[in-house]
Amino acid sequence: MTLFLQLIVEGLVIGSIYSLVALGYTMVYGIIELINFAHGDIFMMGTLVSLFMVTNVFHLTDVSKMSLGGMLVMLIVTCLASIVICALLGVLIERIAYRPLRNAPRLAPLISAIGVSLALEDIAKAIIGPNPVAAPYLVPLVHYSIGSVDITNTDIIVLVVALVLMVGLQWLVTSTRIGRAMRAVAQDREAAALMGVNVDRVIAITFLIGAGIAGAGGFVFLLSTNNTVFNIGFELGLFAFTAAVLGGIGNLVGAMLGGLVIGLIRALVTYIPDRDLPFGLPHGGVAWQDAVVFAILILILVFRPTGLLGQQLAEKV
Amino acid sequence: MAMLVPSQILPQTGETRRLLLKWVIAFLVPVLVFTLVWSGEAILNAALLAIFLPSSFSIAAIAAGLFMLLFYGIIMGLTGYLVAADSGRQSLLDLWISMFFFTVVPILLIYITANLFVGLAASVVVWAFYYYGRRLVRRFRPPAPLPPLPSLKVLDAEMRATLLTRARLGSFWFALSFSLIWLLADLLFYFTGQYGQASLVFLVWILLRSVLLPVAGWLLGSLGGLVAIRHAVPANGNGSNGDRAGAPVSTRRLRLLSATRAREEARDLVPNDLPLRSTGARNFYLLLLLALLVFYPMIDPFLFGPGTDSRLDNYGNAGYYVILALGLNIVVGFAGLLDLGYVAFFVIGAYTWAMVGSPQLTVLTGIHINPDIWPWLFWPMLIVAALIAALWGVLLGAPTLRLRGDYLAIVTLGFGEIIPIVVQNLDKYTNGTNGLTGIYSPAFFGVHWNVSTSEPYYYLILVLIAIVLLANLRLRDSRIGRAWIAMREDEIAAAASGINLTRTKLLAFAAGAFFSGIAGAYYAAKLSTVTSGNFSFSDSVIYLAMVVLGGLGSIPGVVVGALAVYAVNVLVLPQLDALGNDPSSIIYPIYTHILQVIPNFSFSNIRNLIFGIILVVLMIFRPEGLIPSTRRRHELHHTEAEGAEITSLDTPPGAPGFESEMRVE
Numbered sequence: 001m002t003l004f005l006q007l008i009v010e011g012l013v014i015g016s017i018y019s020l021v022a023l024g025y026t027m028v029y030g031i032i033e034l035i036n037f038a039h040g041d042i043f044m045m046g047t048l049v050s051l052f053m054v055t056n057v058f059h060l061t062d063v064s065k066m067s068l069g070g071m072l073v074m075l076i077v078t079c080l081a082s083i084v085i086c087a088l089l090g091v092l093i094e095r096i097a098y099r100p101l102r103n104a105p106r107l108a109p110l111i112s113a114i115g116v117s118l119a120l121e122d123i124a125k126a127i128i129g130p131n132p133v134a135a136p137y138l139v140p141l142v143h144y145s146i147g148s149v150d151i152t153n154t155d156i157i158v159l160v161v162a163l164v165l166m167v168g169l170q171w172l173v174t175s176t177r178i179g180r181a182m183r184a185v186a187q188d189r190e191a192a193a194l195m196g197v198n199v200d201r202v203i204a205i206t207f208l209i210g211a212g213i214a215g216a217g218g219f220v221f222l223l224s225t226n227n228t229v230f231n232i233g234f235e236l237g238l239f240a241f242t243a244a245v246l247g248g249i250g251n252l253v254g255a256m257l258g259g260l261v262i263g264l265i266r267a268l269v270t271y272i273p274d275r276d277l278p279f280g281l282p283h284g285g286v287a288w289q290d291a292v293v294f295a296i297l298i299l300i301l302v303f304r305p306t307g308l309l310g311q312q313l314a315e316k317v
Numbered sequence: 318m319a320m321l322v323p324s325q326i327l328p329q330t331g332e333t334r335r336l337l338l339k340w341v342i343a344f345l346v347p348v349l350v351f352t353l354v355w356s357g358e359a360i361l362n363a364a365l366l367a368i369f370l371p372s373s374f375s376i377a378a379i380a381a382g383l384f385m386l387l388f389y390g391i392i393m394g395l396t397g398y399l400v401a402a403d404s405g406r407q408s409l410l411d412l413w414i415s416m417f418f419f420t421v422v423p424i425l426l427i428y429i430t431a432n433l434f435v436g437l438a439a440s441v442v443v444w445a446f447y448y449y450g451r452r453l454v455r456r457f458r459p460p461a462p463l464p465p466l467p468s469l470k471v472l473d474a475e476m477r478a479t480l481l482t483r484a485r486l487g488s489f490w491f492a493l494s495f496s497l498i499w500l501l502a503d504l505l506f507y508f509t510g511q512y513g514q515a516s517l518v519f520l521v522w523i524l525l526r527s528v529l530l531p532v533a534g535w536l537l538g539s540l541g542g543l544v545a546i547r548h549a550v551p552a553n554g555n556g557s558n559g560d561r562a563g564a565p566v567s568t569r570r571l572r573l574l575s576a577t578r579a580r581e582e583a584r585d586l587v588p589n590d591l592p593l594r595s596t597g598a599r600n601f602y603l604l605l606l607l608a609l610l611v612f613y614p615m616i617d618p619f620l621f622g623p624g625t626d627s628r629l630d631n632y633g634n635a636g637y638y639v640i641l642a643l644g645l646n647i648v649v650g651f652a653g654l655l656d657l658g659y660v661a662f663f664v665i666g667a668y669t670w671a672m673v674g675s676p677q678l679t680v681l682t683g684i685h686i687n688p689d690i691w692p693w694l695f696w697p698m699l700i701v702a703a704l705i706a707a708l709w710g711v712l713l714g715a716p717t718l719r720l721r722g723d724y725l726a727i728v729t730l731g732f733g734e735i736i737p738i739v740v741q742n743l744d745k746y747t748n749g750t751n752g753l754t755g756i757y758s759p760a761f762f763g764v765h766w767n768v769s770t771s772e773p774y775y776y777l778i779l780v781l782i783a784i785v786l787l788a789n790l791r792l793r794d795s796r797i798g799r800a801w802i803a804m805r806e807d808e809i810a811a812a813a814s815g816i817n818l819t820r821t822k823l824l825a826f827a828a829g830a831f832f833s834g835i836a837g838a839y840y841a842a843k844l845s846t847v848t849s850g851n852f853s854f855s856d857s858v859i860y861l862a863m864v865v866l867g868g869l870g871s872i873p874g875v876v877v878g879a880l881a882v883y884a885v886n887v888l889v890l891p892q893l894d895a896l897g898n899d900p901s902s903i904i905y906p907i908y909t910h911i912l913q914v915i916p917n918f919s920f921s922n923i924r925n926l927i928f929g930i931i932l933v934v935l936m937i938f939r940p941e942g943l944i945p946s947t948r949r950r951h952e953l954h955h956t957e958a959e960g961a962e963i964t965s966l967d968t969p970p971g972a973p974g975f976e977s978e979m980r981v982e
Contacts, residue, residue: 035723100937107655108936110723111865114657114858115932122926129917234854238734241727291738294731301728302716 002148007267013155013224015263016162020217021240022247022255023169024090024210030186030250031206033106034098037113040237041120042090042211046082046218047228048124051135053078054222064140075138075223079161082215090211091204099200117234124230132229135222158220165213166256172209173252182206186250235290239266242297248307257308266293332405333483339409340399341491347420348392348495353502355428356619361385362519363619369518377615384612388605393488393534395601397541400487401480402548402597404588408460418447431621433628434884435892472549472587480549480587484542485535492534496527544597549587610779614772629771633843635883636778637836640785642863642879643872644832647789649861650870650946651798652825653805655726658733660856661713662706662830664740664849666837668747669702670695671847675756681746692760699838706834707827714826718819733857741849752848756841774843781839785832789872792828801825802870802948855925859886862928865935868942870949877944886924893920 021043028036054060058074066074097116101109142153173179184192185202193199221236222228243262247254270286300307351357364382366373422443427436472480503523507516585596592598609616613632617625641663648656672678674695679685686694717728740747747753758766764773792798800821803811812818841847859882867878897908897920911918935942941950 033723035727097933097937104936104940106721106723107653108940110655110726111861112933112936114861115929115936117929118855118858118925118932119929122923122929125922126915126918126926130922238730245727287742288738291735291742294735297731298716298728301720301724305720305724 004268004271005147005149007271008264009149009151009155011264011267012260013158013263014267015243015260016159017217017221017224017259018236018240018243018263019256019259020162020165020213020220021236022243022259023166023252024214025237025241025244026247026249026252026255027182027206027210029244031182031203032098032102032109034109034113035241036098036210037110037237038093038097038116038120039090039210039214040233040235040240041117041124042086042093042233043214043218043221043236043240044124044228044230044233045089045120046086046215047222047232048128048218049082049085049215050078050219050222051128051133051228053081054135054138060136060138063137071139078138079216079219082219083212084215086215086218087208087212090207090214093211094204094207099203117237121230121234124233128228128230130230132227134227137226138223154224158224161216161220165216166252169209169213170252178202178205238297239293242293242300244307245297245305246300246307248309251307251309254307254309262293262296265296333486335409336400336403336405336483337487337490339405339412340396340403340487341494343412343416344392344396344491345495345498347416347424348389349498350421350424352499355424356616357385357388358499358503360616360619365518365522377618380612381615381619384608384616387608387612389530390533390537391601391605391608393492393537394541394544395598395605396491397484397488397534397538398544398597398601399541399592400538401484401542401545402587402589402592402595404590404592406590411460418444427620432888432892433621434888438884438889472546472551477546477549477551480545481539481542484545485538488534488538488541489531490534493531496530500527541601544600545587548585548589548595548597614775626769626771629775631887633771633774633778634887635880636775636782637840637843638860638863638883639782639876639879640778640832640836640839641860642867642875643782643785643789644829644836645860646864646870646872646875647792647801647832648825648829649864650868650875651793651801651805652822653801654822654825655723655729655861656826656829657726657730657854657857657861658713658736659729659829659833659860660852660854661733661736662710662833663837663840663856664736664852665706665709665830666702666834667841667847668740668753668837669705669834669841670698670838671753671756671841672746673698673701674842675753677746677748677753692757692766695757695759695838695842699835702838703831703834706837707831710826710828710830711823713830714823718822730854730857733854737849737852747849750848750850752846752850754846756845756847758845759842774839778839781835785835786872786876788832793872797821797824805870858925859928862932865932866942868945868949871942871944871946874942874944874946878942881943882928885927890920890924890927 021040024039024042025036028034028039054074058078060066060074063071093116097112098109101112139153139157144151144153173182181192181197181202182205184195184197185199189199192202221232239262240259243258244255245258246261247256247258249255266289269289269292348357360378360381363373363378364385367375367378367382423437423440426439426443427433430436430439500523503519507520507523587595587597589595614625614629617628621628641659644662645656645659648654648659672681674691713729713732717725720728741749744750758773759777760766761773766773800811800816801824803814803816804818804821808818811821863878863882864875865878866882867876868874893904896902897904899905
């Protein structure tokens with residue numbers, strides 16, 4: 001039981017990171033119906049920027065020797081730098097690789113997105129090399145025990161940051177002028193343009209926000225796992241995409257929920273110990289962790305393509 | 318209405334001389350460069366030595382000599398055809414310049430670099446500059462447009478005889494001038510004593526050759542002429558009604574075709590403004606290519622020196638990329654279903670043969686098979702592997718039928734990720750991450766197969782590619798192929814036209830997976846080991862890059878795309894790395910500078926960056942690929958082509974404006 005609860009906590013933490021990345025997928029898909037393959041790699045770039053900030057700008061070696069104020073400054077500056085750089089990267093990618101293809105056949109921007117994703121991964125590989133890179137601890141690790149469950153302060157930071165960003169985004173989309181413009185463009189691009197919405201600008205802002213959140217996700221990921229690798233974006237991006245689909249792509253609340261569910265499933269699958277399973281399937285949950293997520297992805301797309309919270313849209317002729 | 322008059326369009330006698338001069342010189346230069354500068358002559362001499370000196374007997378050398386005879390024969394036939402088929406309206410100099418760039422330049426570059434792919438890559442760079450320069454020249458000095466032909470060229474019997482004579486003359490003069498120059502060069506060699514011990518044999522051969530070549534030219538010229546006549550429209554006034562046997566393109570048929578189709582057919586008519594691009598000429602190229610591919614292992618040592626085995630090995634690997642690209646082209650190119658998990662079927666094919674064709678079979682089932690018979694199982698298992706892969710294609714396809722393009726892509730991606738995980742986790746059967754080793758090579762009568770001999774694999778993949786290519790061509794032009802293309806264009810419209818979407822989609826998945834299974838089984842047999850870690854999403858993306866680069870839906874395109882991607886991936890990038898690490902090379906300083914900034918840099922490490930950029934740039938600037946299919950090019954550039962579109966069938970071939978329309982590229 002202890003293990004079970006512990007896994008739930010772990011699942012919620014990693015799941016909230018999936019949620020942050022899933023938000024970007026779902027926003028972009030909602031507005032231009034494009035699976036932004038490069039989004040996961042923007043998240044990866046966020047981890048790299050954070051890593052660069054703490055090691056090369058703040059020259060962090062041992063966080064326990066830092067003053068509390070210094071540490072807070074470092075965390076906030078690193079997080080902001082990651083958000084800003086990722087946001088700009090997102091806008092740049094949209095400008096170069098997607099905007100020229102706005103009216104192209106449907107597959108063209110998707111292939112272009114795959115190209116961007118490959119390019120970003122190789123750039124990262126050229127910078128940090130093919131192996132995982134360890135980062136120093138960004139905060140001194142403190143363990144709290146609630147009952148028998150162990151929670152660290154990084155877990156709490158991740159959850160809080162994720163919650164704040166999600167609530168902020170929800171507010172932005174539902175209650176501000178730009179949020180209204182985004183919803184208008186998502187509903188009908190041409191009608192929105194006729195109503196005086198600058199469609200290109202709104203799309204660029206969508207990318208800006210989505211990529212910025214992914215940058216924050218990259219920061220909290222580095223904070224909680226203390227390492228990164230050049231292809232983390234592809235893998236985590238796929239899980240996040242699955243989360244977005246699970247929640248109903250185009251739906252912000254759905255993406256948040258989906259991320260948590262995927263995180264929980266991935267964590268709980270490891271609960272199955274490594275022994276012979278029925279049907280001669282060897283190995284316990286850990287070995288099948290990724291396969292389970294992809295299986296969920298396929299099952300949802302096949303049986304309920306609209307996801308948990310999505311609405312049915314008729315295909316346009 | 319078009320005037321279909323027997324016309325005096327055939328160029329006059331003086332023109333014949335000009336035609337002869339044009340084509341003889343156009344071909345003489347590259348053939349001479351190949352024969353005298355590169356290794357044409359060396360191959361023939363080696364063949365002669367092999368025949369007349371028992372000490373240097375080798376079947377390979379004789380086969381190489383045979384290829385050279387074929388080569389000269391095909392070139393002579395082609396010259397004859399071109400002289401007959403040319404309308405003589407394009408300028409002499411243009412042809413010579415472009416012949417220089419497209420034949421002499423690659424021959425010289427490959428000869429200098431002594432590496433087929435590096436030479437070709439360099440040629441591509443030169444061609445890019447050539448195209449750019451030509452465009453600049455044309456912008457400042459636009460060529461006078463050719464006046465449209467007044468009517469369709471109908472040739473009566475007399476004119477056909479003229480064509481035939483002209484073809485004979487063309488080939489004859491080409492052979493004569495070639496043999497004379499060759500004779501002079503060889504006599505020079507001979508009297509400077511370069512031939513050594515077998516000099517008498519060579520002298521006799523040289524003299525014999527000089528007599529035989531023009532005769533052969535005369536005969537082969539008539540062959541070329543006959544090919545040309547087949548594409549000429551016969552006059553049907555003299556008693557015979559309409560379709561005459563041996564005239565595949567009759568005026569009656571042309572009238573029945575749609576304007577677009579008629580334009581395509583008319584590209585092959587004789588006389589023709591661009592004879593090098595006509596179907597007749599293309600048949601000669603295909604013949605030449607076929608001869609080259611079949612005889613390649615024998616002539617390779619003469620062309621590139623030692624190291625044939627490793628080169629053949631590379632081509633054997635490039636071959637399964639071609640099969641994969643052709644298979645993926647069915648799914649993505651024809652049917653328009655973006656498949657990002659294509660590697661899954663490849664894995665299934667590879668593991669099928671790996672589990673049956675290795676000691677793992679005994680481990681799993683306890684069956685013992687005679688090791689003499691075991692390798693023979695490869696042939697049935699090749700089909701079985703393909704069928705199993707196809708079955709999985711259907712199993713994957715079935716649940717995805719309702720999904721639209723991008724969702725489908727994600728499902729296939731998920732599938733492509735799951736299969737390697739499954740293979741890895743079923744280590745009871747597949748040996749997990751350690752992979753399976755000791756996989757048998759195929760067996761064939763009297764052929765010595767093992768992992769270190771690449772020649773049998775070269776021929777095996779050649780045969781496999783030929784079969785897959787034929788299947789692809791037949792599929793594309795079949796009812797189901799047209800259904801795929803219709804579905805790609807618009808699913809709803811296709812369904813409304815009576816296409817069963819379920820069946821059509823499943824067939825596309827099955828066909829694509831089938832070919833991938835073939836490639837997989839070949840891969841397992843060639844490498845003799847498979848490991849689950851060798852297959853990943855990035856492989857699927859590389860297959861996709863091959864198809865997109867070559868041109869979605871274009872069969873010649875994807876073959877070229879596969880070879881190009883393989884060459885960049887495996888040959889050019891490591892070559893660049895080797896050059897960069899070599900202190901005497903040109904790029905060494907640049908390379909060290911990059912290394913100072915990025916310590917982990919190597920060209921092989923940035924291959925995905927290169928492919929990524931290629932994908933983005935292609936999608937933006939040339940979504941139809943390098944060698945697009947006609948249909949797709951029209952589709953993607955229909956706004957530009959619309960101005961030139963003939964809107965009704967009232968302008969059949971031969972009407973004013975038709976010829977100029979034809980040249981719109």
